[in-house]
Amino acid sequence: MKPGKAIVIGASSGIGRELVRQLADQGWTIAAAARREDRLREVAAEFPDRVRTYAHDVLDTEAIPALFQKMCHDLGGLDLFVYSSGAMIEVGPSEFSFSKDLPMIEVNVTGAVAWLNEAATRFQSAQHGSIVGIGSVAGDRGRRGQPVYNASKAFLHAYLEALRNRLWRSGVTVVTIKPGPTDTEMTATNRMTRTMPVGVAVQRIMRVLDRQGEHYLSLPHRLIFAVVKRLPGAIFRRLKM
Amino acid sequence: MSELLPSDRVERLSGFGMNRFSDGYVFRPATVAQVREALEVAKASGRRITLRGAGRSYGDAAIGDESLVLDFTRMNRVLAWDPVSGILEVQPGATIETLWRTVLEDGYWPPVVSGTMFPTVAGALAMNIHGKNNFREGVFGEHVTELEVLFPQGETRILTPNDELFHSVVGSFGSLGITLRAKLQMKRVPSGDLRVLPVSAPDLDAHFRAFERYREDADYMVSWVDAFPKGARLGRGLFHAAWYTQVDSGAHATLKLEHQDLPDSILGFFPKNQVWKILRRFNSRLGMSFINGAKFRASKLLGDGRPHYQSLVEFSFLLDYVPGWQKAYRHGFAQFQGFVPEKTAPDAFRRILESAQAADWVPNLAVMKRHRADPFLLSHGLDGYSLALDFRLVLGREREFEILMHRLAEHVATAGGRFYPAKDSSLSREEYVRGVGQEALDKLRALRGTFDPSGLLTSGLIDRIA
Numbered sequence: 001m002k003p004g005k006a007i008v009i010g011a012s013s014g015i016g017r018e019l020v021r022q023l024a025d026q027g028w029t030i031a032a033a034a035r036r037e038d039r040l041r042e043v044a045a046e047f048p049d050r051v052r053t054y055a056h057d058v059l060d061t062e063a064i065p066a067l068f069q070k071m072c073h074d075l076g077g078l079d080l081f082v083y084s085s086g087a088m089i090e091v092g093p094s095e096f097s098f099s100k101d102l103p104m105i106e107v108n109v110t111g112a113v114a115w116l117n118e119a120a121t122r123f124q125s126a127q128h129g130s131i132v133g134i135g136s137v138a139g140d141r142g143r144r145g146q147p148v149y150n151a152s153k154a155f156l157h158a159y160l161e162a163l164r165n166r167l168w169r170s171g172v173t174v175v176t177i178k179p180g181p182t183d184t185e186m187t188a189t190n191r192m193t194r195t196m197p198v199g200v201a202v203q204r205i206m207r208v209l210d211r212q213g214e215h216y217l218s219l220p221h222r223l224i225f226a227v228v229k230r231l232p233g234a235i236f237r238r239l240k241m
Numbered sequence: 242m243s244e245l246l247p248s249d250r251v252e253r254l255s256g257f258g259m260n261r262f263s264d265g266y267v268f269r270p271a272t273v274a275q276v277r278e279a280l281e282v283a284k285a286s287g288r289r290i291t292l293r294g295a296g297r298s299y300g301d302a303a304i305g306d307e308s309l310v311l312d313f314t315r316m317n318r319v320l321a322w323d324p325v326s327g328i329l330e331v332q333p334g335a336t337i338e339t340l341w342r343t344v345l346e347d348g349y350w351p352p353v354v355s356g357t358m359f360p361t362v363a364g365a366l367a368m369n370i371h372g373k374n375n376f377r378e379g380v381f382g383e384h385v386t387e388l389e390v391l392f393p394q395g396e397t398r399i400l401t402p403n404d405e406l407f408h409s410v411v412g413s414f415g416s417l418g419i420t421l422r423a424k425l426q427m428k429r430v431p432s433g434d435l436r437v438l439p440v441s442a443p444d445l446d447a448h449f450r451a452f453e454r455y456r457e458d459a460d461y462m463v464s465w466v467d468a469f470p471k472g473a474r475l476g477r478g479l480f481h482a483a484w485y486t487q488v489d490s491g492a493h494a495t496l497k498l499e500h501q502d503l504p505d506s507i508l509g510f511f512p513k514n515q516v517w518k519i520l521r522r523f524n525s526r527l528g529m530s531f532i533n534g535a536k537f538r539a540s541k542l543l544g545d546g547r548p549h550y551q552s553l554v555e556f557s558f559l560l561d562y563v564p565g566w567q568k569a570y571r572h573g574f575a576q577f578q579g580f581v582p583e584k585t586a587p588d589a590f591r592r593i594l595e596s597a598q599a600a601d602w603v604p605n606l607a608v609m610k611r612h613r614a615d616p617f618l619l620s621h622g623l624d625g626y627s628l629a630l631d632f633r634l635v636l637g638r639e640r641e642f643e644i645l646m647h648r649l650a651e652h653v654a655t656a657g658g659r660f661y662p663a664k665d666s667s668l669s670r671e672e673y674v675r676g677v678g679q680e681a682l683d684k685l686r687a688l689r690g691t692f693d694p695s696g697l698l699t700s701g702l703i704d705r706i707a
Contacts, residue, residue, distance in 0.1 A: 069245055073288075077308035079262045118248070126253040126264050 001130065002207040005075040007068075007113055009058065010085030012039040014184035015134055018202040019082060024050040026206070028080075031071040058085050058111025068118040074201035080209060082120035082132040083112050087184050088149045096238040101148040108152035112160065120163055130173040131209040133160045137180045137221060140229050143241055157214070164212065176214040177205055180221050244286040246309070254310065258299040259573035260666050261701060265291060265310035271419055275309065276391065280697075283309040289699040290393070292415040292431075294334060294364030294698055297357060299576045300666025301701025302414055308699055312420070314361055320422065321342050327427040328386060333363030333420045335491055340425070341554070341668065346496050349427035350553055352384045353484060356671035357560040362439035363420040368663035369617055372557070373483075374460040376611035378633045380622055383615060390418040394698040397421070400474050408687055409474035409618040414662045414703045416685065417692055433495030434550045435461065435483040445476025445594075449587055452611045452626070455482040467533040467605035468594055468630065476594060478607075479540040483556055501554040503561060513563060520569035523637060524633060529605045574605075577646060578629040578664040579653030580612060580676075586626040589656035594647050599644045604630035618681050621661040626707065629664065673706040682707065 003026050010016040012034035020032050023183050024047035035042050037055035044051040052074055056067060087107040089100045115130060124127035138146060141154025157176055164174035183195040191216045196217065204217045216222040228241070251268040266288065283290045293312045300621040304310070313334035313555045321330040324347040329340060338349045338358040347680045354372045355365070364370075366388070369380045378384070388400045390410055398418075400407040410417045439453075448464045455462055459482035466478040488495055507516050523532055560566070567574065581589045590609070597603055600651030608629045615622045630649075634642065653660065659676035660668055674682050685707060689696070 066245060069248075072264075073307045121248040122251050125249045125251040128253040128262075128264075 001080065004079030005029050005031075005074070005077045006080040007031045007033070007071050007078060007080065008082045008084060008117075009033050009056075010083065010134075011043065011053075011112075012036045014084070014086075014186055015179065015182060015198060015205070016082070016084030016196045017043055019205065020051060021046065021083060022202050022206055023080075027073055031075050032074060033067070033071070034085075056113065059106050061110065061114040063129060064114045064118060068115070068122075068213050072122070078119075080121065080127075080130050080132065081123070082115075083115050084133070084134045085111055086134060086136075086186065088146065091146065091148075093144070104148050104166075108149070109155050112156055116159070116163065120167060124167055124170045127170045128172065130175060131160070131163065131167075132175045132177060132205070132209060135160070135178045135214075136175050137216065137225055139177050139178070139226050141231075141236065141241075144237075161214075168212065173210045173212045175211060177208070177209060178214060178216050178221070178225075216223065244282070246282070246286050246288070251503065251663045254296065254304045254650070254668065255573075256291070256300045256303060257297045257567055258575050258666060259567060259570070259643060260299070260508040260575045261304065263301070263304035263701060265305055265308050267293075267310045268330075269312045269315045271315040273391075276316075276419065276421070279309065279311055280391075280393070280395070281637060290435040290697050291700045292363070292367065292419060294361030294367075295336060295359050297355075297360045297364065298368060298663045298702075299574075300664070301705065302662060303700065305704075306500050307319065313361060317361070322347075323474055324349070327429065328424055330422065330424045331362050332422060334361045336361055339367065339568060340427070340608055341381055341501075342498060344427045345433060345498065345501065347430055350430045350530070352378050352426065353381045354557050355462065356558065358387065358558045359552075359561070360390055362423050362425070366420055366423065366575070367413070367415040369620065369662075370614075370663060371610075371612065372656060373463040375622060376462065377460065377615050378428075378455060379615045380412070380617065380620065382408075382617055383412065384428075385423055386426055387424040388420060389422040391421050392418045393693040393695070396458065406688075408616055412617040412619045413685060413688075414702055414707075415661055415700060416698050416707055417688055418698075424506045430485050430553070431684060432486060432488045432492040433474065433497070433500055434488050435553060435556050436472060436486040436548055437483045437551045438548045439540060439544040439546070440480040440482070441541040442472060442476075442478050442480050445591060446587060447476060448476065448480055449626070451480040451482070452609075456611060458484070460484050462611050464467055464592075464609040465536075466609055466628070468604045468607040469530045469533050470600055471595075475591065477655075478609075479537065479544065479608070481641075483551070486550070488550065494554065501552045503554060503558070507563065514565070516563045517565045517567075517569045519584070520563065520566060521571070524569050524571070524605070526603065527642055529633075530603070569588070570633050572634045574634055575632050575642070575646070575666050576629060576664045577649050578627055578661045579630065579649065579658050580621055580623055580625060580627045580661065581653055581658035582625040582655045584625075585656035585658075586628075588624070589652050590628045592652045593630070597626075597630065597632075598646050598651065600648075602632060602642065602645055604632050606631040607624075617686060619662075621659050621676075623657070623659055627661070645681045647672070664704065665702070668706055670706050 005078045011020045011032035030051045033054040033056040035057045040053040087104045135157045138150050138152040160176045180194040182201045208215045246266045252267045256261045267280045288309045291308040291310045293303035316332040317334040318332045355370045365381045369382045461483040464480040612622045650672045654675040
C-alpha cells in the first residue's frame with residue numbers, strides 16, 4: 001500500500017509495535033495508541049517526525065469517538081486503520097474463570113467494535129481507506145485450551161467479514177490477519193514453541209495492508225487450517241489440539 | 242478541539258486533475274444563514290474552513306486536510322437580471338453555464354469565460370480566471386460591479402471596484418473572505434456565432450507571429466501546440482483567431498439556446514459520454530503522439546486559412562465536448578501554466594517544451610494564449626503569453642515529475658514570468674513569490690492578519706504557497 005496516514009491501536013508491544021516501526025520506516029505518518037504510554041514513546045523516539053502517541057485504554061470506550069477524530073485531525077486524514085490490541089490470559093486445562101475471561105472479551109471484542117465502528121463510519125463516508133484487524137488462527141475453531149480467547153477471535157473474524165461485506169461497495173478494504181504463534185510478550189508467558197519472529201510476521205502483514213480478505217502468514221498455516229476448519233467435530237474433539 | 246463533527250460528512254475530495262486528494266467534512270449551505278452557521282461549527286470544533294465551488298481548479302485549491310469544506314454548489318441561483326444595463330446578480334455557486342444561459346437570448350455573453358462552463362462564479366472570482374480574450378478583456382474580476390463578502394470574523398462588506406480591498410480579495414484564492422453575492426456586467430454581442438480563422442503554425446515562432454498579427458482586432462485568440470516534434474518542427478500547431486460577428490441568417494436564431502448546445506456525439510458518431518473511454522485507450526505516449534500528429538496534419542490540410550462560423554459555446558467551451566475527459570487519465574493529470582512577458586516568451590517556451598521532452602514527459606495537450614496586465618494584487622496576468630501543458634501522471638514516477646515541474650517553474654521565473662494558482666499543484670512558496678512578488682505576498686499576509694487573524698480560511702494551495 002502506498003505510504004499515507006495510519007492509526008494503530010495497541011502499539012506498545014507485539015505486532016502493533018513492530019507494525020508502527022515498519023510503517024514509519026516506509027514513510028507512513030502514524031497515530032499510535034496504547035495503554036502504556038512510556039513504552040509507546042520508545043517507538044515514537046525512533047521516528048519523531050512520523051509517529052504521534054496517544055495514551056488510551058481501549059476499555060474507555062466513551063473516549064473513543066473524540067480521540068478518533070482528534071487523531072484524524074492531527075494526521076490530516078486517514079488511509080489505514082489497524083486494530084492490534086489483544087489480550088490472552090492463560091487458563092488451566094479445566095479452569096473456568098470469569099475474571100480471566102472478561103478482560104479478553106473487553107479488549108478483543110468490546111474495544112475492537114468500539115474502534116472499528118468509528119473507522120468504518122469514516123471510511124464508508126469517504127469511500128476510501130483500509131481496515132486491518134489482527135485476528136488469530138486460534139479463532140478458527142473452539143479449542144479446549146483457550147475457550148474465551150478462541151471465541152473472542154472468532155467474533156473478530158466474523159465481525160470483520162461483515163464489515164468487508166458492507167464496505168467493499170464503498171471501495172473500502174477490510175483485511176483480517178490470522179497470525180499463528182508469534183514471538184511476542186503474549187506468547188512468552190505461556191512458553192509457546194515454534195513461534196514466528198514478530199519482524200517476519202509484520203513484513204508479511206505489510207504486503208497485504210489493502211488486500212481484501214483473510215490472510216494467514218505462512219503457507220503451512222494456510223494448508224493446516226484449511227483442513228482443521230473442515231474437520232468434523234467428532235474427530236476434532238479427540239485431537240490434542 | 243471540542244465539538245465533534247458528524248463522521249458521515251467526511252468526503253475524499255480532489256481537484257479536477259485528481260492529482261491531490263484530501264479528506265474534509267463537507268457542508269453544503271443553501272442560504273447565507275447556513276454559511277454563517279457553518280462558520281460557527283468550524284470555530285466550535287477547532288477546524289479550519291476550505292471554500293469549494295465546482296472543484297474545477299486542477300490542483301489543491303478547493304481541498305484542505307481535515308478541514309470543514311464549504312461547498313457552494315447549492316447556492317446557485319440568479320438573483321436579478323437587467324437586460325437593459327446588462328447587469329446580472331448571482332449567488333456564489335452559480336456557474337458560468339447559468340450566466341450564459343440566462344443572458345444569451347437577450348443578446349449578451351459573459352465577457353470572460355474559462356474553457357469549461359462548469360466553474361462557479363465565486364470560484365472564478367477566487368482564481369480571477371481568464372479566457373481566450375485575456376489580451377482584450379482582462380480577467381473575470383474586471384467585469385464585476387459589486388461584491389458582497391463575508392469575512393471570517395463575521396463582518397459583511399459590500400465591495401466595488403472603487404475599493405482598494407476589492408482588488409485584493411478578488412484573486413486571493415479564497416484566503417481572505419467568502420463571496421456571498423456578485424453583480425456582473427455582461428457583454429453585448431451582435432450574434433451567437435463567431436467567425437473563426439484557423440492558421441496552421443509550422444513551428445513555435447509562427448504562433449507568436451500570428452498572435453501579434455491579429456492582436457489589434459481579434460476578439461479571441463488561442464493556439465493549440467503539438468508538443469511531440471523536436472528540432473525545426475518544435476512547437477508546431479494551429480492558431481485560431483475569432484471575431485464577434487453579424488450573421489446572414491440574423492442574430493435572433495443564433496442566440497437561441499438550442500443553437501448553442503454542444504453536439505451529443507463526437508465526429509457525428511461516438512456518443513460523447515463514452516468518448517473518454519476511447520481516449521483512455523490512446524492515453525499513452527505513442528497514442529497521444531499519434532493523435533497530436535493527426536490533428537496537426539488534418540488541420541493543415543483542411544483548415545488552414547479558411548474562416549468558418551462557430552457558436553459561442555462551441556468555440557468557448559472546448560473542454561466540455563467530452564464529458565468526463567479527466568477520467569481518460571488513470572492516475573490523474575497535472576497542468577502547468579506559465580505566464581511569460583512578450584520578449585522572453587519564445588525562448589522560455591522553447592526551453593519548457595525541450596525540458597519536458599528531455600524528461601520523457603511530453604504533455605498530451607499544450608495551449609498558448611495572449612495576455613495583458615490587470616490591476617489585482619495577486620494577478621497572474623502580464624503583457625505576454627502563457628503556455629499551458631497537460632501532463633499524464635504515472636504511478637511510481639511522482640518524484641521525477643516534481644523535479645520536472647520545478648524545472649519548468651524555473652524557466653518561467655527566470656524569464657520574469659508568473660504562475661496561476663487555479664492550474665497549479667506543485668509550486669513552492671519561493672517559486673510563487675518569484676512570480677507575484679514578495680511585496681504582494683506580504684500585503685496578502687497583512688490583510689489576512691486583519692480580516693482572518695485566527696487563520697480560519699485554508700486550503701492545500703493556501704498552505705502551500707501563501
